[in-house]
Amino acid sequence: MSNLSINSKCIKCGSCLSLGYDFLKEDREGAIEVKEGTFLENDSVELKSIMEICPLGAFEYDKSVRIESNKEQLEKVKEKLKNWKGIAHITAENIPFDENKYQMNMPYDSGSSYTYSSDNAALKAAEDKFYNIAYSKIDAFILQVISQYRGEMLLPYYTYEADTNSVYYKENLKIKEMLSQAEKLSKKDLCSGFSDFDVNPSSDSTYKMLKKGELVGDNLVDSVHREFSSGSYSGLSSYRMYFDYDETERYAGKGLFGGDKYVSKYCYRSLYEAITELEKDLRSALKYRKDQIQNHAVEVVNALIDTYNKKAMEELNRKLDVL
């Protein structure tokens, strides 16, 4: 918007251009234009000169157009910076936990060979194997899921780069833009890099630990484990129903009277069913502790946001002081 314009009376005589004002320009066809954003005071020399020089009275001056002065614009930007409230806290809705979304690296066991002398021995071996490879590792499976959830959902709150969708990166950009505007509007000779704004809550290494599951906290894993244990069919013995055995006859040499002798040998079958059932039960426990998992994450994220806001506010105030 400008408070000066040229109407259709203009005959492109070029007289006004001879005044050398940079707010007037000529296009390829020789038409004269007033540059966008031109604001002339009604008692200015420039306005008086162009009105006088134009033989056709083609210039129009609009007193009602109000264009803010640099100073006014600067004050507005400063006001915005002063009123900066910081990044808002998050809630559980921002980082929803879905217990089925994350990988649980359950083991696989295809069953044993026919080495056991009874069905009971085979089933006992199945139970021992199930315990060793899966049931005794319940905490690790829980930790795996919570760590993946945190690694994915909390990434923007723990990192600073554009490609991680960092909330701090985005906020820094917004502030940087305002500082840049202020720098342009200010007549002061500000130091180089005045508009740079690169604040973060220094949580990068923390994020790496978090991704590895080092910061999930024993309490949270314990809580999910307790939820799992509270189920009626979560004891080790409850998984026996998913174990199965098979029997075969094996040649065992000659008998007392010279005939062939055979003995029964047993194996246990694949533990797939039991392991799948355990995974299902663990996911169910995670689902029941969803609120706690989310709230725990919300707490740590909001603490980081508070750190960022405090540091950013201090940096901002330092910049406002010199504006």
Ligand code: SF4
């Ligand atoms: S002096 Fe008037 S008529 Fe001539 S170019 Fe300028 S605006 Fe157009």
